[in-house]
Amino acid sequence: MEKQADAQILAPIGEGPKRPGPGEWLVTNILRILLALIVPIGTFIVLYAGFVFLRDANAPKIVVAVIAIVWGVGGVALLYTVSNWLVEHFNSQWRARILPFVFVGPALAILFWYLAFPTVRTFWASLFDASGAQFVGLQNYVEVFTNRNMFTAFRNNLMWILFGASICVISGLLVAVLADRTRWETAAKIMIFMPMAISMVGASIIFNMIYAVSPDIGLLNAIYTGITGNQPIAWKAAAEIQPWNNLFLIFVMIWLQTGYAMVLFSAAIKGIPGEILEAARVDGANELTVFFQIMLPSIRGTIITVSTTVVIFTLKIFDVVWVMTGGQFNTQVIATQFYREYFTAANAGLGSAIAIVLLILVIPVMIYNIRGFNERQAF
Amino acid sequence: MALATRKKRGPFNPSAIIVNGTLLLLVLAWVIPTIGLLISSFRPRFDIQTSGWWTVFPHREYVPVETIPLPEGDRTGVMEIRGASATFEQFRQGITSPDGQYKIVWKGNRRLGTIEIQEQVWTWGSAWTLENYEQVLQGKTFEIKRPDGTVEVVPGDDLVNAFINSLVVTIPSTVIPILIAAFAAYGFAWMRFPGRRVFFIMVVALLVVPLQIALVPILTDYVRLNLNGTFLGVWLAHTGFGLSLATYLLYSYISQLPREVLESAFIDGASHFTIFTRLILPLSVPALASFAIFQFLWVWNDYLVALIFIGSKPDVQVLTMRIADMVGSRGNDWHLLTAGAFVSMVLPLIVFFSLQRYFVRGLLSGSVKG
Numbered sequence: 001m002e003k004q005a006d007a008q009i010l011a012p013i014g015e016g017p018k019r020p021g022p023g024e025w026l027v028t029n030i031l032r033i034l035l036a037l038i039v040p041i042g043t044f045i046v047l048y049a050g051f052v053f054l055r056d057a058n059a060p061k062i063v064v065a066v067i068a069i070v071w072g073v074g075g076v077a078l079l080y081t082v083s084n085w086l087v088e089h090f091n092s093q094w095r096a097r098i099l100p101f102v103f104v105g106p107a108l109a110i111l112f113w114y115l116a117f118p119t120v121r122t123f124w125a126s127l128f129d130a131s132g133a134q135f136v137g138l139q140n141y142v143e144v145f146t147n148r149n150m151f152t153a154f155r156n157n158l159m160w161i162l163f164g165a166s167i168c169v170i171s172g173l174l175v176a177v178l179a180d181r182t183r184w185e186t187a188a189k190i191m192i193f194m195p196m197a198i199s200m201v202g203a204s205i206i207f208n209m210i211y212a213v214s215p216d217i218g219l220l221n222a223i224y225t226g227i228t229g230n231q232p233i234a235w236k237a238a239a240e241i242q243p244w245n246n247l248f249l250i251f252v253m254i255w256l257q258t259g260y261a262m263v264l265f266s267a268a269i270k271g272i273p274g275e276i277l278e279a280a281r282v283d284g285a286n287e288l289t290v291f292f293q294i295m296l297p298s299i300r301g302t303i304i305t306v307s308t309t310v311v312i313f314t315l316k317i318f319d320v321v322w323v324m325t326g327g328q329f330n331t332q333v334i335a336t337q338f339y340r341e342y343f344t345a346a347n348a349g350l351g352s353a354i355a356i357v358l359l360i361l362v363i364p365v366m367i368y369n370i371r372g373f374n375e376r377q378a379f
Numbered sequence: 380m381a382l383a384t385r386k387k388r389g390p391f392n393p394s395a396i397i398v399n400g401t402l403l404l405l406v407l408a409w410v411i412p413t414i415g416l417l418i419s420s421f422r423p424r425f426d427i428q429t430s431g432w433w434t435v436f437p438h439r440e441y442v443p444v445e446t447i448p449l450p451e452g453d454r455t456g457v458m459e460i461r462g463a464s465a466t467f468e469q470f471r472q473g474i475t476s477p478d479g480q481y482k483i484v485w486k487g488n489r490r491l492g493t494i495e496i497q498e499q500v501w502t503w504g505s506a507w508t509l510e511n512y513e514q515v516l517q518g519k520t521f522e523i524k525r526p527d528g529t530v531e532v533v534p535g536d537d538l539v540n541a542f543i544n545s546l547v548v549t550i551p552s553t554v555i556p557i558l559i560a561a562f563a564a565y566g567f568a569w570m571r572f573p574g575r576r577v578f579f580i581m582v583v584a585l586l587v588v589p590l591q592i593a594l595v596p597i598l599t600d601y602v603r604l605n606l607n608g609t610f611l612g613v614w615l616a617h618t619g620f621g622l623s624l625a626t627y628l629l630y631s632y633i634s635q636l637p638r639e640v641l642e643s644a645f646i647d648g649a650s651h652f653t654i655f656t657r658l659i660l661p662l663s664v665p666a667l668a669s670f671a672i673f674q675f676l677w678v679w680n681d682y683l684v685a686l687i688f689i690g691s692k693p694d695v696q697v698l699t700m701r702i703a704d705m706v707g708s709r710g711n712d713w714h715l716l717t718a719g720a721f722v723s724m725v726l727p728l729i730v731f732f733s734l735q736r737y738f739v740r741g742l743l744s745g746s747v748k749g
Contacts, residue, residue: 054611065547068610072551076558084652099651100575103566107559107626108578113600114619115585118593125595171405178402181395190735191406194413197731198724199680201699205706205720206412209419209713215431217713219415222431255409263742287394316589319682323703338591343687348595355591362587373583 036086043082047075079106119359126352130345140353150354152330153337156246160317160333164250165310171254172261172306177291179262180269189266193259200256200319207252208324211235237329246331252320257313261306268302269295308365315361334358420717423508424523427713435504441473441482441497454489461496470494511718536715538722540694541701545679545723547610548697552617552678553671559618560625560670561633561663565655567626568634569641579630585623593619594687601688608692616688617678625670628744632666633659669741672734676727698723 050071054064083102087095129136144150175192179185195203212218213234215225221232233241235248272295280290296303318335321327327336334354342351418432434440450458457464460483465474470485482497514521518537522530566572567579597616598607606612636659644654660667682699689695696704702719709715731738 051611054609062543065543068547069550072611072614073554073558076555080558080562081652088650088652097572100566100570100572102562103570103651103655104563104572104578107563107622108581110559110615110619111582111585111622111626114597114616115588115590115593115623116581118596119588121596122592175402175405178398178405181398182402188402188406190732191410194728194731195409196738197676197680197727198413199682199699199727201680201682201703201706202720202724205702205716206416208706209415209717210412212713214428216429217427217431219411219431219433222433255412258409260742263739267743312587316591318591323682323706335589335591342595352595355589355595358589359592362589365587366584369583369586370580373580 032089036089040082040086043078047071047078050075122352122355125348126356128349130347130349132348136349140349141357143350144353144357149332150337152243153332153334155243156331157315157317157333159243159246160250160253160314161311163247164253164317165307165314167250167254168257168310169261169303169307171258173265173303175258175262176265176269177295179266189259189262192262195256196259198256200252201323203252203256204320204323207248207255208236211248236325236331239329242330245329249320249324249331252324253314253317257310261310264302264306265299268299272298308368312362312365315358334361416717416720419713420511420721421507421509422504422714423506423510424712424714426504426506427717430504437501437503439499440502441499442502443495444481444498445496447494447496449485449492449494460494473497511714512722515715515719515722536701536705536719538698538701538719541696541698542722544695545697545699545726548613548617548685549675549678551610551614552621553674555614556618556621556625556674557629557667557671560622560629561660561667562655563622563626564629564633565651565659567630568636570651582623582626582630586627588623590620590684594683598687607688608690608695610695613685613688616684617674617681620684621674621677625674628670628741629663629666631744633663636662665737665740666744668734668737669744672730672738673741675730679727 050067054068054071080102084099087098087102090098125132126140127135127137129139175188179188182188198206209217210219211221211234213221213232215222215232218232218235220235224230225232235241236245238245276294276298277290280294285293316335317333318339321331321333321336322339325331327333327340332340334357338351338354338358341347341354345351415432418435419427422432422435447461450460452458454467457466458470460470460474461481462477463474463483467485467489470483473482473484475482480498482499484495484497486493486495513535514533515536515538517535518540520532520534522532524530563582567575567582597619601607601612606615640658640662641654644658649657680699682703685697685700686703689697689700702716702723705712705716705719
């Protein structure tokens with residue numbers, strides 16, 4: 001009976017009106033079903049063998065590397081081809097129902113496993129104690145908001161947003177406006193946004209060197225001692241300049257991200273019709289008036305986009321702090337506290353609670369995105 | 380047009396000087412850090428520790444030209460040496476001679492020492508080396524002769540190995556999410572199915588979810604599946620964390636493709652799969668390229684995901700991790716840190732400069748990872 005039901009679904013494609021005899025019909029369909037089972041199982045075995053080989057292999061690095069790349073990329077392509085091949089065996093009604101899920105299914109499954117469901121799991125873990133054994137309710141959240149280290153982390157993240165994000169946006173806008181009026185616009189823009197290709201780890205080394213205490217290594221101290229004659233300062237750590245030592249880490253982020261702001265602002269400014277600007281200038285408006293009264297209002301949307309992006313980037317900042325100070329000298333931020341609590345102090349509950357706090361902080365942006373999406377199009 | 384009219388102001392306009400000057404200052408501030416790193420990475424080990432990288436440029440510096448004995452008599456008060464009058468303390472700091480030709484510096488203490496006459500000359504750094512790169516790239520040990528004659532044996536940092544690992548992590552981590560996202564984007568754009576809207580809103584919502592939220596549950600799964608420290612695990616992680624943005628971007632591109640193209644293909648009897656592989660993928664190359672560059676740079680430069688899922692296994696560690704480790708273990712070996720950092724920057728900089736057109740296009744279409 002089950003076979004019968006399956007067979008109905010698995011109606012042959014491209015078959016003419018000719019009805020085959022019952023015996024012939026049964027044989028072809030059993031063959032079809034067998035084939036439909038063997039191909040995916042075979043695919044699975046090939047992929048699994050590759051997986052086990054890659055996981056446990058001791059072959060030379062280059063061999064493993066090449067096999068890894070071929071297996072990884074080819075495997076995904078193979079999976080799509082095989083599942084599509086399978087679906088093509090269904091009759092057109094079922095094909096239309098199932099095919100969309102062949103296309104979007106893998107993406108949805110991965111997103112669910114890697115992002116959506118972990119949100120729930122992390123929230124659940126945040127309600128338990130350090131080892132995950134004892135249910136403690138919201139106690140971890142109380143800890144998050146009363147712990148002194150966490151308080152410093154929140155304050156520092158606020159500094160990152162207040163100074164980092166705002167200076168990023170302002171300097172990006174400044175460069176975009178200035179470059180628009182020069183003859184070397186492209187060259188200037190390339191140099192400003194080149195740091196976007198550099199990793200935060202690399203940038204941390206670059207700036208570690210600039211902030212080095214020895215005036216023979218650190219450019220900043222060479223300038224500082226040269227001008228003031230004072231003793232060099234440990235810019236990242238010195239107790240007497242805390243909490244402003246954070247500014248030196250924040251500058252690394254500004255250096256990395258100004259290029260992003262500049263590119264978006266530059267495109268937005270070029271999008272303002274030249275006639276409007278010319279008309280204002282003919283009417284006697286000076287350049288500052290043109291900038292504040294015409295340019296800024298025209299690129300309002302871009303300013304919002306850039307600001308939210310940079311703020312989110314800033315909220316999650318981890319690499320720069322971790323590599324430059326390890327979160328010492330009162331430079332810890334939320335993301336480094338998460339790492340420290342979870343992986344160094346092995347406190348699963350508190351670590352999870354910090355991650356949830358980070359999530360809550362971005363929820364306004366999430367809602368804004370969904371709203372924007374809903375308004376923009378009849379999906 | 381707009382561009383041309385705006386740029387016709389002549390260079391002698393005072394405001395043009397302010398504009399160009401300010402921009403030049405900003406550009407210099409942005410470029411100098413990288414130049415400093417690059418120069419330092421080619422300087423010999425002991426040069427880096429004794430003089431700043433900026434001394435490689437021509438500059439005036441005091442160099443000793445003559446050593447004379449200490450003045451006779453009372454050395455507690457003001458003394459006169461070569462026409463300059465000052466106390467011991469002042470001479471210790473260095474006193475410029477009255478004619479400004481040279482500097483007089485007291486070396487040593489009040490009773491025993493010498494007077495050094497220094498002259499200001501033009502000089503620049505001329506010692507360059509590739510040794511730093513040799514040492515960080517290779518895995519073998521190195522013997523280093525100090526100026527005092529002692530020999531130190533240090534291990535190399537084997538960055539070649541880490542470079543290969545970075546490539547193995549980055550290439551599939553770039554291609555796999557693009558492939559999966561392109562299929563999904565096509566499905567969302569050109570197929571009708573129940574739940575389509577809800578699922579797409581999930582994609583949009585996940586755009587900004589911080590990946591910290593997912594690290595621990597995924598790590599738990601990986602430990603159970605024995606995926607921890609494997610390339611496959613890292614590929615999947617980067618796929619998962621990059622997929623929402625990839626789907627969103629490719630959807631906005633693929634859904635804008637002209638409907639007639641697809642309809643005529645349908646009428647010819649092509650299946651969705653054929654249309655996707657033969658028609659949509661080739662048409663979407665600009666969008667695919669833009670996202671590919673982003674994902675490539677993001678994965679290559681990633682530190683956190685590698686830190687969590689690769690862990691401390693040295694044979695699979697990627698460049699960013701090795702270099703971050705070097706900061707911890709060789710914090711003051713600037714000759715190695717600078718060379719190592721530059722090794723990690725070479726490939727992204729090449730990709731960036733050769734494909735920046737696509738990069739900018741990607742930025743403008745919203746390619747920024749949350």
